[in-house]
Amino acid sequence: MDKGDMQADAVVVGAGPAGSSTAHYLAMAGLRVLLLEKSAFPRDKVCGDGLTPRAVAELVRMGVDTSGWARNTGLRAVGGGHTIELPWPETASLPNFGLACPRAELDAALAAKAQESGAVLRENVTVVGPILHERSGRVIGVKAKSAEREPLAFKAPVVVDAGGVSARLATAVGREKAMNRPMGVAYRTYFRSGRSADSVMESHLELWKGKPGKSDLMPGYGWIFPLAGGIVNVGLGSLSSTAKATGLDYRAMFKAWMANASSEWGFTEENQVGRLRGAALPMAFNRKPHYADGLLLVGDAGGMVSPFNGEGIAYALQAGRLAADAIAQAHSRPTITAKDRALAAYPAAMREELGGYYSLGRAFARLIERPRIMHMCVAHGLPRPTLMRLVMRLLSDCYDRRGGDWMDRLISALAKAAPKA
CATH class of the missing domain: 3.30.70 (Alpha-Beta Plaits)
Incomplete structure (x- = not known):
């Protein structure tokens, strides 16, 4: 697709991990993808810069070059007068190491990967609102402005809001955050x-x-x-x-x-x-629905940060992958009804993957927001290595969803038994 083309198969708003992941997988599927970013790379984002093994696994799937990034072998937990070092677990689905990379470098690498795959990136473009179909109210594009404040319009049958916690497009169509989520x-x-x-x-x-x-x-x-x-x-x-x-x-x-x-x-x-x-x-799917009327939410726009540890990058990358799969399937369908049926697979997949796990996280948030209770848990828990290995897997989401050892199976059973968030 030419950079001057205002029409695409999909418009993705925001070139953070969620947006670049979505654009990468869509372009790999052969769709014409326009990726809009309000800043210019490299640009900074507030983040811990740590990448858990689950995030690393998503980067491996994308084929991102991580050479030169700091590699870590595990986690050192300090509290209650105790210190314990826990290695990342050995699992079939995840690597046994994490990475650390400043967001300025990470986001630039992900956006470059999306471009390498065929997506068109337009920087210094600020999206100001959705374009709605006048009869159905369906989102069919976005209104934007360039750095020179030139008004712009980009049309597509599917729009992805990957614009972060502000979720400007989602808010514009009435999808407000849920106040009862962490x-x-x-x-x-x-x-x-x-x-x-x-x-x-x-x-x-x-x-x-x-x-x-x-x-x-x-x-x-x-x-x-x-x-x-x-x-x-x-x-x-x-x-x-x-x-x-x-x-x-x-x-x-x-x-x-x-x-x-x-x-x-x-x-x-x-x-x-x-x-x-x-x-x-924004945590635990605090903004929904993740798909309706031509607009999908990925990453922070859909409240996909883990309540257990504040991790958002792994889930942003995962959401981009699953959203792109649903969009590619919808692209092949001949009618709006059939397209919506395919697109509905995306929120269903996110709910199946993370709904129960995030519900456990909401219970965890209610418990540890009280410092004294947290202190009691830390003081009594850290001296017990087996318990801490189990807790680490739960909090870091470093467990096999299918199979694994007894710890993995226990966490999986708890997540499956919990109500889907």
Whole structure:
């Protein structure tokens, strides 16, 4: 498709992991795909930059070149006066390693992969709203503007909202977020550190205002993810079982945590690289339906962040793959009714894959949003390696959906028994 062409088989709005994954798989299926991005690459996004084995598996499927990215072998959990290191599990469906890569680099690589596959990327294009069919109200394209504020219009029988937490298109057609679903908030920055070559990702399950055990316990958790090039991503997050604002002062929390962090990491003002930035994490399918009337939601636009750990990239990539499959099938159908039947397979597939797991995550969110309960769980759980291996698989979604060992089968059974979110 020529870059000047305003007509496509599918328009994808947002070139983050969800949008680029969707565009890649659609182009691989032979469809004319237009991928619209409001910024220009490389551009930064607030993220922990950690890629779990499930995210790595999706990158492998796409054929993304990850050479030069920091590889990690597992997770170090710190809390309750204990520290435990847990290797990523050996499973048939997932690799036994994770990766870490700054989002500026990751997103640029994914967008380049979509282009390599045949999608047309247009940068510095801001989508301002949907184009609706005047009689049916079906979404048949998007209105946009260029960097020079030139009005633009792009038409397609299918539109994908991959525009992140704002979900501008979804909101414009009345798909509001569900206030009873969990919402996370994350703040992160970067530091130069002599421990940047650490081979594990570190998770702090408790955050204290002062000395651990002798000061106030703050809500939330922290992370330290080593990156290549002598840099580490350091951040904290909080989890609420509803979408109501927490009212927490995250900058003050971060400052208090850093003041008491181990000096081995070198978290000083002189070593800080970039400012502290925050973002909301929409969780547990908090915006639905994921398909209706020509518009699909993928990634953060559909609330696909895990309530267990704030992970969104793996599910964004997965959603793009499943959405593209449904769109490609619909493309071959002769009538609107038949196309909608094929497109309905996408939300059904997402619900089957993650609905029960996310329902478990919602129960987890209600439990750990209370710092004292979290402290009790951490203090009694961390000293028990077998229990922690099970918990790690559950929280990181590093288990085989089909088969596996007894831990995998137990988690699968719990997810299948839980109501589909």
